[in-house]
Amino acid sequence: MKKAIAIVSLTAAFAAASQSQAVTITLACGTVGQELQLCKDGAARWSKKTGNTVKIFESPNLTNDRLGLYQQQLAARSSDIDVYQLDVIWPGLLSQHFVDLKGKIPAAEINQHFKGIVDANTVNGKLVSLPWFTDAGLLFYRTDLLKKYGYSAPPKTWAELATMAKKIQDGEQKTNKTFTGFVFQGKNYEGLTCDALEWVNSFGGGTIVDSTGKITINNPKAAQALDTAASWIRNISPAGVTTYDEEAARGIFQSGNAAFMRNWPYAWANGQGPDSKVRGKIGAAPLPAGPGGKPAATLGGWNLGVSAYSKNQAAAIDLVRYLTSPAEQKIRAIEGSYNPTIPALYKDQAVLKANPFFGSLYSVFTNAVPRPSAPTKGKYNQVSQAFSSAVSDVLNGKSKGQAAVASLATSIARIKGRGF
């Protein structure tokens, strides 16, 4: 009798186990810095909670390489990867390959994220992916040098920045010939698109293409913004700034050879590292505003989307919900300085203790301007290249702002053709 009961209960247990159907989900994580470890840890917590298994797919480091690889997977309708980590500019390109999360996730849960980021992830009303961590352009400055030259606060406008940078540069160059006032991402690539969008937007010149797909770049304020940026070259910025990317700019700032730097928040953690020459001397502020405009920061960051070809969509969606949840974002913010996409976390004491500038720059992260990737969809990269090339020509003195935005509007119209 006892044996019979044992057999019955054992069978029942097996039946129950097979009903809950533990599945294996493949998650494509980035591998830059601490990213991979944090990704593995989060996935492990989810599997412990749900009993499912997560396989980590290690993606290439470079965004462009990653996109190429993902496109191959998606074009082949491969079910190998269930959850993809998506750059904030990709939803427009890849929307057709992802599950619409709207309706599958409670609206309250979606609305707890910054609206701007959710908008950037929405293409034609379809929520392609859920925000995971965010990025926005910041102005880094040398607190010690500002004090030395009699300034009490970072610049509020680009004109102020130019004056301050010039004064500090002239003073410092007496002892250090390589010292420069302001470094940013001037190389002709996606980074220049981010920087130049900040200039144009802070002058009140719009966002290149507006949310309805109308080309708005050909306006006097945008032209003025580009001319202003061109005036920095050889004046407060080195001629070679037009070959700098994020790391080149950081290299100069971190070795103590620049007063101001435009960069992403990651530069904070590196600048405070033990090998940094400017450790403890860095301040972070919102980027300056143009005349009559307000400061603008370009939105960056990564999101999680569920492949439309996944065989376990329900579990994959659950994993995305878990990883983007406040609890998980808090851990990532404390351990890796990843900016949360949930406003409430910017008031969390533990998060603020690890990242003191999160609190003071809250408005920068809430008001970040998205690049026009959603309205331009599959043609975003072409639009971005046309924009950065035009800006690059102005910076290198090959054309003037007004002529550049006029011809840029024509070339974007050509790219648009019959529609984005």
Added chain:
Amino acid sequence: MTTNATPTSAAPTRRRGIEAARARQAIWLLLPTLIALAIVAGYPLYRTIFYSLYDANLTSPDQRTFLGLGNFWFTTSDGVPLGFLQDPKWWTAVKNTLLFTVVSVFLETVFGMIIALVVNSAFRGRAFLRTAMLVPWAIPTVVSAQMWAYMYNDSFGLVGRGVLGGQALLANTDSAIWALIAVDVWKTTSFMALLILAGLQSLPGDMYEAADMDGASKWTQFWRLTLPLLRPALLVALVFRSLDALRVFDIMYVMLGPVNAAQTSMTGYARQALIDNQLLGLGSAVAVAIFLIIMVIVVIYVTAFRVKFD
């Protein structure tokens, strides 16, 4: 390829039988190679040519529409030119690639020849020098390109700050091409020297002894003996280097970034169209054009200089 000098004097029928059997045998032995070639080279080439005739997107290649030669040359009813041959950036890329190829291959040949002549003569430490000169060639191109990008940096670079006093060569695409040529010459001269050295070593030494006896100067020996005898080896080296230079990609991509690379190399333009812009059809058409350009140049080389590859 053809064997026209078959001796037919003794037992012609049997000989032909053996030849035929050998030919049959050769076909069977070649077959695996031919199949492998068809799979790894023929099929991708066929797909590239196939897609070049379609308007297709990298993210959804099965939703394609037939365009014919529209990827090459096409003007919409609104007068918008969409073919890549109508894009001035493509022609800038072609011009820059050809400039890069002609100048860098010329300089590499001249310098390679000088180095080869030096290390071919007997002196102490020759073996060491022969090995040492290959160092630039042994470094992976992406690594050396990044290294040079740092050296050209205007604020901390050895060349940009130290030699040029704070000029940014790579900032301007017009000056950047010369900086790129310098990097390629630095990197590939040793390879050229090695190819030429191999040719030099096959030249008989007693010939020079005879020339010395006849009282020919070293200069005359070089122009009258070395150079003519070296011609076959030199031409093969030239063809190889030219092909390499025409499909240069990594130096531009690493040192200039993806957008400017598309205006300095044909392959950079193809990559930008195909990967960054997802234009599978247009990118394939560009690849086909590069294939044709390289093929035409090889045919001109081979026929004009009567290069023999055997």
